[in-house]
Amino acid sequence: MLDLLLTQVRLQNASAVMDIGVRNGIIDYLAPSEREYKPDALSIEDGMGGMLLPGLVEPHVHLEKAHLLSQMEQEAASLQDAIRMTAAMKHGFTREDMKQRSLAVIREAVRSGVTHMRCHAEVDPILGLSAFESALELKQLVSHALDLQIVVFPQEGIFKNAGTAELMEEAMRLGGDVVGGITYQDTDLQAHLQFVFNLAEKYGKSIDIHTDFSDNPEHLAIVDIAERTIAAGMEGLVSAGHVTSLGSLEHGRAEAVAERIQEANLHIMSLPATDLFINGRADMERKRRGLTPIVMLLEKGVNVVIGVNNVRNPFTPFGKADPLETAWLVAVTAYMGGDSEARQLIRMLTEGAAQALGLKNYGLRLGAEADMVLFSVPTERDILLDKPEQRTVWKRGIKVAETQVAILLNRL
Ligand SMILES: [Zn+2]
Structure with a gap:
């Protein structure tokens, strides 16, 4: 029966x-x-x-800093501005407030069809482990409706703020699912990556790094991430979010980088709402869109997926936790308008994202x-x-x- x-x-x-x-x-x-x-x-x-x-898979979202519009006095004018404004607001976050704002995103995601989600919980001297512990509590609370993976995420940098490395290690010990990183927040890229890869190896977990979030084609930490992934034998276990600098790189060189990404089997997570809203601002004319080069990466056989990233905060004062909104935005801005592209976009929200999150069954x-x-x-x-x-x-x-x-x- x-x-x-x-x-x-x-x-x-x-x-x-x-x-x-x-x-x-x-x-x-x-x-x-x-x-x-x-x-x-x-x-x-x-x-x-x-x-x-x-079930749809939301591969990249920030829960505890969603829905902050009512607390914002003005709009962010740059990425550093958004980071600074959010860091200031973080001092006022309470566990109950983080839980309620996170639940608002989760409820919207679930009714949109999301059955798996990966969130980046911020771990730093401002929040300590409170955002991470709030995410752990939510993971249990919503487990009947949604499988939640928690990335231990050092939004303020690992080395810029003393004590962050220790907090990350503690969060992994307490049950973090994925080791996070953010290459543009520390000055020593190699030390940053070394720490992230070591922590992942120690706990036997995968990696998900925010990287190359700019229009500067010389920002190519993704190449170092690919090299380290191959050296560590972690092909298929490492994801990278944003990777928008690659979209500004000269085509031939960008293709060579894409081939390296494919060899390392990195999962690339494009975050179009934030990327479109933040990037390209400094261009006074011929503004670049600032997107991940999605189509080129797909053509090179890379698993590209798309995430909502931020919902209504300084990084992205828009957003719904419905993955179809993200897919539609990509369809328009990455020139993916045909029937086969529609199927490709839906595949990104399902099978592709499931692969990135390492989902079984x-x-x-x-x-x-x-x-x-x-x-x-x-x-x-x-x-x-x-x-x-x-x-x-x-x-x-x-x-x-x-x-x-x-x-x-x-x-x-
Ligand atoms: Zn993010």
Whole structure:
């Protein structure tokens, strides 16, 4: 007996309309809907021909510094400005306040279809371990709806502020999932990377580094990250966020760097809302977009994924935790307008991001965890263009969110 049979759904790369069954949180049945035999199920739901995706994966978000607009007196004019303004506000963060603002992001993500998320929790002398411990508490609190990975993130630099290295080590000891880094916040790049890679090796964890967040083509810490990844035998276990300098590098040289990124199997996380909002500002004419060179990296076989990064704070005074918003922004700004690009973008939000996060048992296949989101439209391109509000979300086979939309159009 199945717990759930979801009928009449369209899956990626499948021409037939399918039925999908769940038992004990695992996908246990998958067959074309036209088959006459239907297995018994405690609950049967009609998918009405909508597209069913595996749960969306948000690979890069900052929870404890989301939703700060009401505390901001002005807008940030540069990256350093945003870092300074946020650092000042951090002195006033309390655990309850961080929890509530984080939960607002998580609730929006879950109802958007997100079943896995990686957050960067800030660890530094201002917050100590409070943001990290708040994230650990949230991870338990929301575990029925969302798997949360916590990156131990030194936003203020590792060496610029005495005591940060020790706090990072303590956070890893307490259960940090991923070692974070931020190459543009310390002056000694090699010492920074050495510390990050050593910590990851000590705790047997993967790495996720903020890097090369500028328009300066000479900022290429990504090359050092690739070299160290290969030297450490950590191919496939290292992610890098932003990597926008590469978008300003002369094409031939950028391609050579992309090949090195591919050899190291780095996962590149483009964060378009923040990148577009912060970069390019210093250009008085012919303003650069300041984006990660997404298409070029994809062409070189690199796993490129996209994240919301910041939600409504000095770095990005916009944002919703719906990955389709991020995908739409990339579609427009990275010239990804066709049907195959729509499929590629949806793949980034699902399989690609799952790979970056090292998720096991992911995807709509027999034996995988039943993390699923049903849309009311039939194709990936429709999902990208419509960003339909109407969605149903299951985590390990349990329905965790459902949005119904009532529309009244008079005489149309
Ligand atoms: Zn970030």
